[in-house]
Amino acid sequence: MNPQNIQTAINYKKNVAGRFMLVEGAKIKSRLAGEAFWVTRKIDGHMQCLFFEDGQAFMLNANGKQRAEQFPCLDAFAQAMRKAGLSSAVLAAELYLPCEEDRPRCGDVMRALADKALQEQLALAAFDIISVNGQPFEAADYGVTHAQLVQWFGSHPLCRPVEMRKVASVEEVQQVYTEWVEDEGAEGLVVHTEGTAVLKIKPRHTIDAAVIGYTAGDNGVRDLMLAVMHPDGMTQMFGTGSSGLTDEQRNALLARLSGMHVESQYVLSDSRGVAYQMVRPEIVMEISVLELVACGNDDVIKTNPLLQYTPDQGWLLQGIVPGVSALGLTVVREREDKSVNPTDVRVSQLTDICPFEQNDNAAQKGEPSTLLARRVFKKISGEKIMIHKFLIWKTNKEMTGRFPAYVFYHTDYSSSRSELIKRDMAYSSDEQQIRSIFEAEIAGNIKKGWEEVLS
Numbered sequence: 001m002n003p004q005n006i007q008t009a010i011n012y013k014k015n016v017a018g019r020f021m022l023v024e025g026a027k028i029k030s031r032l033a034g035e036a037f038w039v040t041r042k043i044d045g046h047m048q049c050l051f052f053e054d055g056q057a058f059m060l061n062a063n064g065k066q067r068a069e070q071f072p073c074l075d076a077f078a079q080a081m082r083k084a085g086l087s088s089a090v091l092a093a094e095l096y097l098p099c100e101e102d103r104p105r106c107g108d109v110m111r112a113l114a115d116k117a118l119q120e121q122l123a124l125a126a127f128d129i130i131s132v133n134g135q136p137f138e139a140a141d142y143g144v145t146h147a148q149l150v151q152w153f154g155s156h157p158l159c160r161p162v163e164m165r166k167v168a169s170v171e172e173v174q175q176v177y178t179e180w181v182e183d184e185g186a187e188g189l190v191v192h193t194e195g196t197a198v199l200k201i202k203p204r205h206t207i208d209a210a211v212i213g214y215t216a217g218d219n220g221v222r223d224l225m226l227a228v229m230h231p232d233g234m235t236q237m238f239g240t241g242s243s244g245l246t247d248e249q250r251n252a253l254l255a256r257l258s259g260m261h262v263e264s265q266y267v268l269s270d271s272r273g274v275a276y277q278m279v280r281p282e283i284v285m286e287i288s289v290l291e292l293v294a295c296g297n298d299d300v301i302k303t304n305p306l307l308q309y310t311p312d313q314g315w316l317l318q319g320i321v322p323g324v325s326a327l328g329l330t331v332v333r334e335r336e337d338k339s340v341n342p343t344d345v346r347v348s349q350l351t352d353i354c355p356f357e358q359n360d361n362a363a364q365k366g367e368p369s370t371l372l373a374r375r376v377f378k379k380i381s382g383e384k385i386m387i388h389k390f391l392i393w394k395t396n397k398e399m400t401g402r403f404p405a406y407v408f409y410h411t412d413y414s415s416s417r418s419e420l421i422k423r424d425m426a427y428s429s430d431e432q433q434i435r436s437i438f439e440a441e442i443a444g445n446i447k448k449g450w451e452e453v454l455s
Contacts, residue, residue: 006064013062045096076159092128142192213276220250239326263314290328292354406434
């Protein structure tokens with residue numbers, strides 16, 4: 001694979017598609033201005049960069065990874081490029097699975113990739129032109145780009161342009177939103193303006209979530225850790241944030257939460273590297289999100305920690321499971337009429353909006369775990385023998401959606417105790433954080449009189 005093609009795909013996601021502004025559907029009139037807009041129907045699929053070179057076609061995802069399969073829709077793309085007499089071209093498109101009864105969903109693509117029969121039905125909706133015959137494609141406005149896509153593909157069932165309407169006012173954008181999103185159930189709109197701004201417009205969703213942790217700042221609570229609950233009582237953390245809270249609310253929450261601290265096997269840090277303080281699950285917040293994402297354009301399934309709370313032990317990590325990433329999270333209000341239980345903060349609030357992906361790749365298909373650090377200490381006092389063993393593992397299995405990236409493990413042995421061996425574990429997605437836990441545990445347990453055992 002040409003490294004330049006890989007970089008083209010990565011740069012497009014980062015510098016173009018990744019910069020679309022996310023706007024709530026209810027705020028169209030306050031966020032848009034102008035007299036000309038090109039509105040396209042947003043398709044919930046997997047973004048791909050399509051390449052046509054030497055008469056052949058291939059596609060790369062947002063990470064620059066090439067699809068091994070040659071789908072019929074990709075053949076249709078190549079046929080259109082040959083018919084147009086092009087020597088090379090690079091386009092951006094959504095790979096999706098058409099459906100008659102419901103709108104396309106990202107999860108449908110994952111399902112089709114594992115099913116040969118469904119692969120025949122996968123389709124491409126082209127929405128941008130990156131280059132033609134080795135030269136960057138330049139257009140006066142998006143209407144020109146879309147017209148070129150229509151000329152190349154027409155209404156081919158497997159490779160076609162995204163649906164587009166040109167409108168002349170903000171009010172007409174609102175009308176298209178009402179028709180496509182509110183009435184027909186489309187995921188959202190992509191609106192190209194007369195300038196360079198491109199907006200992704202989606203409805204806002206409301207969720208009741210449990211507060212299970214927080215970090216503090218100068219003005220009270222900095223961020224809340226939020227979770228939902230499974231029918232069996234397991235708790236799934238899916239997002240953090242505090243947008244929407246006033247300074248008064250932040251200070252009041254900090255006063256309440258500071259008296260609710262509990263121990264936790266699960267450790268997560270905020271953007272400053274400060275660990276979230278875990279708390280008893282007693283407060284329910286109504287939040288809203290603009291988007292829940294179960295699978296990225298890089299085909300990586302989003303995962304969340306699955307936790308169990310017990311009054312004696314605090315939060316215990318039960319595993320890493322398929323979940324969602326929450327975008328545009330805003331705290332609306334506290335729900336004092338609700339409590340933390342499988343009904344009031346049910347996980348189906350998330351899955352009804354965005355079904356979780358199912359990862360069929362078993363953990364055994366991953367790479368073996370890597371031992372990053374190991375230190376063993378011994379102390380003998382008369383007939384009493386004591387041993388502390390500290391380990392850090394990099395699992396190399398975090399992509400399976402079933403395991404954390406890093407695991408800290410501590411074994412405490414004492415020959416004079418009724419419970420001879422005590423074990424403690426901690427988990428993290430950050431290597432620096434897990435190493436800090438490792439050093440802190442050694443400093444807290446190894447004092448004068450301990451001898452390090454070399455092995």
